[in-house]
Amino acid sequence: MLVYLIRRLSQSLLVVAVMATLVFLAVYAVGNPVDILANPDADQQERAAITARLGLDRPLYEQFGVFIWNALHGDLGRSFVYNAPAVDVILERLPATMELALVGLVFSILIGIPLGVLAGLKPESWFGRTIMSGSILGFSLPNFWIGLMLILLFAVELKLLPASGRGPTASVLGFKTAMFTWEGLKHLILPAVTLALYKAALVVRVAQAGTREVMLQDYIRFARAKGLSPLRIVGVHVLKNMMIPVVTVLGLELGSMIAFAVVTESVFAYPGMGKLLIDSINRLDRPIIVAYLMMTVVIFVVINLVVDLLYAAIDPRVRLSDAKG
Amino acid sequence: MKHDMKRLAVAGLGSALLAVAAPSQAQELKIGLASEATSIDPHFHNVGPNNALRKHIFEGLISNDENQKNIPELALSWKPISDTDWEFKLRPNVKFSNGMAFTARDVIYTLCRVPTVENSPSSFTVFTRGINAVETPDPQTVIFKMAAPSPLLPNNLATLGILSSELNGAQNVSYDPKGCKDMGTPPKSADFNDPAKAIGTGPYKLANYTRGQQVVLERNPGYWGTKPAWDRVVFRPVPNQGARVAGLLAGDVDIIETPPIQDFDRIKASGAQIVQGISNRIIYLHMDQFQGDGYKTPGIKGTDKNPFLDKRVREAVSKAINRPAIVERIMGGVAVAAGELLPTPLFGTSPDMKADTFNPDQAKKLLAEAGYPNGFEVTLGTPNDRYINDEKIAQAVAQMLSRVGIKVNVDAMTASTFFTRRNKYEFSLYLAGWGADSGEMANPLVALVATMNTQTGMGHTNRGRYSNPELDKLIVEAQATVDDAKREAILRRASKLAMSDYPLIPLHFEVTPWAVRKGLSYKPRIDQYTLATEVSPGT
Numbered sequence: 001m002l003v004y005l006i007r008r009l010s011q012s013l014l015v016v017a018v019m020a021t022l023v024f025l026a027v028y029a030v031g032n033p034v035d036i037l038a039n040p041d042a043d044q045q046e047r048a049a050i051t052a053r054l055g056l057d058r059p060l061y062e063q064f065g066v067f068i069w070n071a072l073h074g075d076l077g078r079s080f081v082y083n084a085p086a087v088d089v090i091l092e093r094l095p096a097t098m099e100l101a102l103v104g105l106v107f108s109i110l111i112g113i114p115l116g117v118l119a120g121l122k123p124e125s126w127f128g129r130t131i132m133s134g135s136i137l138g139f140s141l142p143n144f145w146i147g148l149m150l151i152l153l154f155a156v157e158l159k160l161l162p163a164s165g166r167g168p169t170a171s172v173l174g175f176k177t178a179m180f181t182w183e184g185l186k187h188l189i190l191p192a193v194t195l196a197l198y199k200a201a202l203v204v205r206v207a208q209a210g211t212r213e214v215m216l217q218d219y220i221r222f223a224r225a226k227g228l229s230p231l232r233i234v235g236v237h238v239l240k241n242m243m244i245p246v247v248t249v250l251g252l253e254l255g256s257m258i259a260f261a262v263v264t265e266s267v268f269a270y271p272g273m274g275k276l277l278i279d280s281i282n283r284l285d286r287p288i289i290v291a292y293l294m295m296t297v298v299i300f301v302v303i304n305l306v307v308d309l310l311y312a313a314i315d316p317r318v319r320l321s322d323a324k325g
Numbered sequence: 326m327k328h329d330m331k332r333l334a335v336a337g338l339g340s341a342l343l344a345v346a347a348p349s350q351a352q353e354l355k356i357g358l359a360s361e362a363t364s365i366d367p368h369f370h371n372v373g374p375n376n377a378l379r380k381h382i383f384e385g386l387i388s389n390d391e392n393q394k395n396i397p398e399l400a401l402s403w404k405p406i407s408d409t410d411w412e413f414k415l416r417p418n419v420k421f422s423n424g425m426a427f428t429a430r431d432v433i434y435t436l437c438r439v440p441t442v443e444n445s446p447s448s449f450t451v452f453t454r455g456i457n458a459v460e461t462p463d464p465q466t467v468i469f470k471m472a473a474p475s476p477l478l479p480n481n482l483a484t485l486g487i488l489s490s491e492l493n494g495a496q497n498v499s500y501d502p503k504g505c506k507d508m509g510t511p512p513k514s515a516d517f518n519d520p521a522k523a524i525g526t527g528p529y530k531l532a533n534y535t536r537g538q539q540v541v542l543e544r545n546p547g548y549w550g551t552k553p554a555w556d557r558v559v560f561r562p563v564p565n566q567g568a569r570v571a572g573l574l575a576g577d578v579d580i581i582e583t584p585p586i587q588d589f590d591r592i593k594a595s596g597a598q599i600v601q602g603i604s605n606r607i608i609y610l611h612m613d614q615f616q617g618d619g620y621k622t623p624g625i626k627g628t629d630k631n632p633f634l635d636k637r638v639r640e641a642v643s644k645a646i647n648r649p650a651i652v653e654r655i656m657g658g659v660a661v662a663a664g665e666l667l668p669t670p671l672f673g674t675s676p677d678m679k680a681d682t683f684n685p686d687q688a689k690k691l692l693a694e695a696g697y698p699n700g701f702e703v704t705l706g707t708p709n710d711r712y713i714n715d716e717k718i719a720q721a722v723a724q725m726l727s728r729v730g731i732k733v734n735v736d737a738m739t740a741s742t743f744f745t746r747r748n749k750y751e752f753s754l755y756l757a758g759w760g761a762d763s764g765e766m767a768n769p770l771v772a773l774v775a776t777m778n779t780q781t782g783m784g785h786t787n788r789g790r791y792s793n794p795e796l797d798k799l800i801v802e803a804q805a806t807v808d809d810a811k812r813e814a815i816l817r818r819a820s821k822l823a824m825s826d827y828p829l830i831p832l833h834f835e836v837t838p839w840a841v842r843k844g845l846s847y848k849p850r851i852d853q854y855t856l857a858t859e860v861s862p863g864t
Contacts, residue, residue, distance in 0.1 A: 035744040035745045035748050036740065037370075039447040039451075040759065040772070041762055042371075042785070043782030045779075046450070046451050046782075049450075050445070050448070053446075054444065054446065078444060080444070081446060082364065083369060083444045083515065084515060092537075093537065148567055151568070151571040155572075155575035155577070156575050159576060162572075162575065162577045163568065163571040163575035163577050164563055164568045164571065165539075165561055165572070266564075267565060267568055268568065269564070269568050269572075275537070279537075279564070282710075282740075
């Protein structure tokens with residue numbers, strides 16, 4: 001087990017190191033931040049001073065060395081634009097992205113599971129077919145278009161919900177979140193629905209297939225024969241058994257909702273991490289871009305490492321074959 | 326609250342409720358900004374959004390009116406007392422928002438603090454250069470002793486928000502161009518995020534700053550000047566154009582910056598209005614005119630020479646462009662064709678400098694005379710997300726030039742890539758814009774057409790590397806002339822001389838639009854700033 005652990009750990013470190021190099025070089029190639037940050041009126045002297053202040057006058061290998069040295073000490077650089085540690089600026093935006101993902105998750109469950117079960121119970125009926133064809137729209141309509149249409153309908157025409165931005169926040173368990181204020185929730189609904197529609201369509205399809213499969217099982221027939229009410233059969237026996245694949249899919253999708261809410265956050269001006277990344281790319285705020293990508297890499301590597309170690313703990317064949325070869 | 330009311334109204338309780346709901350929030354103003362201020366620190370980053378926000382909290386000695394004319398703010402009057410010295414009389418009885426008094430000491434402290442800002446991505450030190458000494462004979466008088474004649478000192482000082490010396494423990498500060506003494510502990514940029522530290526004399530004070538989300542200002546009850554109309558102002562960055570317009574139509578915000586031209590009809594149909602005014606930003610074409618040994622300009626085909634070195638070719642390009650058509654069809658009328666680098670009535674402009682007339686036949690003749698009867702081929706570089714309709718303008722220019730025989734390939738890209746490539750001289754022809762922050766002619770002349778000189782800072786954005794010693798002499802002369810009338814005459818001459826040689830091709834001045842909800846009005850500003858103090862209830 002120890003050999004396996006060491007081997008997996010060193011592999012993970014290698015991945016992080018390679019990614020650090022790639023990310024740094026790629027960001028370096030995009031453009032010169034001074035050209036964007038400096039006031040157009042700045043003359044050559046002032047530009048040279050800015051370059052020196054931001055440490056951009058040093059040769060590439062030296063900048064890379066400083067970056068690696070600081071990263072090893074837990075410092076991923078300071079934002080050029082905000083003049084604050086990049087990690088702080090990113091973590092500040094984390095609650096906004098998390099609340100969006102969580103509310104989106106809840107919506108996709110609330111929309112997806114009932115529709116999916118209904119469609120699975122009566123697959124040949126007209127509403128079963130309508131739901132299934134409707135779910136195709138959920139897959140295929142582009143995210144930003146759905147967002148704009150929702151804004152037009154609910155914010156501009158009906159004036160029920162705000163068009164964009166984040167509502168007032170309240171402090172819960174040390175996090176500042178807008179999930180627990182009424183105004184904050186109203187701001188959350190439209191972007192969360194936009195984010196949820198694609199996932200809901202996915203859930204509908206998985207739930208429908210699961211329900212159809214479960215309905216044919218012997219224990220359902222037995223429950224019917226026993227004379228249980230249809231409501232109890234569906235509510236307890238079917239739901240419990242078709243949820244397994246749904247939960248698996250949703251777990252995977254939560255990650256992508258956090259990481260890829262970029263489009264939704266931009267359309268709704270929701271100040272989450274995705275919007276920060278886009279803004280930073282436009283402003284060539286290199287430290288933020290690098291820190292964001294490095295944090296993502298580290299999180300994914302850690303998750304993978306934990307999963308692999310769990311596998312090895314559960315299944316002796318994994319650690320044996322790895323220890324040998 | 327407002328939304329609840331509107332929902333009831335929609336549900337059919339009648340339009341009477343709607344009428345009650347609308348004026349309930351007259352005390353709060355919500356502004357949708359195109360880009361966010363990156364810091365509250367007035368001296369951290371010299372860019373438009375930061376400078377516009379700064380004017381609400383931290384006043385300068387001098388302010389600018391909507392036509393960018395210098396007007397008194399914390400200084401009541403100013404005048405040159407010799408070739409190099411300026412005397413400023415300060416406004417008496419002004420207090421900072423925490424109650425501390427404003428005196429000449431605070432002016433010195435501000436000059437001293439500007440160079441101490443750490444990690445500034447674009448510093449204000451360009452405006453504090455050349456001050457040899459500062460004297461304060463009494464608390465209401467400041468005398469600036471300059472190293473050289475500096476007619477633009479008032480303009481430069483107008484960019485600096487004044488900080489309190491007392492608040493930062495620098496009551497005994499003394500000025501020294503090499504580094505001031507007794508400065509206490511200068512505040513860090515991040516300190517200003519705290520409303521207790523962001524203290525200025527302005528009409529508003531900071532209530533809350535949440536990066537990326539909002540800046541909230543509250544009325545400063547002790548303000549010396551006219552009380553602003555709004556108790557509370559909320560600035561929200563909404564960079565996405567569509568989301569900004571939707572926010573206005575939905576009633577989330579009361580005024581938005583730069584609504585897209587194609588949405589004007591929709592905005593007007595909703596009852597909101599568009600206000601627009603000319604800006605100090607010119608959109609122009611620059612042509613590579615570098616003359617080095619063995620230098621070959623990039624992207625030109627069909628000839629071995631650089632055709633732009635010939636004045637007749639540059640003139641032909643100008644004559645081939647139909648500016649009124651661009652203004653009408655591409656810009657929807659929201660632009661003004663340009664004949665020099667600044668719009669009238671700004672300082673140094675001449676009303677008789679009209680835009681070049683469209684004359685494709687003469688353009689063809691000029692090209693033939695210059696030895697290009699069959700034209701040539703060139704790549705036109707342009708950003709596609711920096712100026713209003715920038716890529717569309719470039720496409721139109723390309724079509725117009727191809728009609729006189731110059732085949733143009735448009736190479737459009739995002740601003741961060743474009744400016745890096747342009748500054749590496751990768752385009753022999755490019756489209757860009759220039760906003761003259763100081764609002765007078767010396768600024769664009771120095772930046773765009775003076776001969777590039779790293780030491781003096783002349784021609785710093787002259788990426789076409791045009792050079793005309795006669796013009797350079799006039800510009801230098803203007804920069805050393807303190808008398809306003811004489812300086813303006815020299816600048817007019819310099820501008821006429823420059824334009825007659827076609828160093829670059831002016832296309833048009835941008836017109837800045839704002840959209841404001843029904844019942845509000847905004848006075849458009851040449852500097853493109855959105856100021857809450859200029860938004861007034863009632864039309």
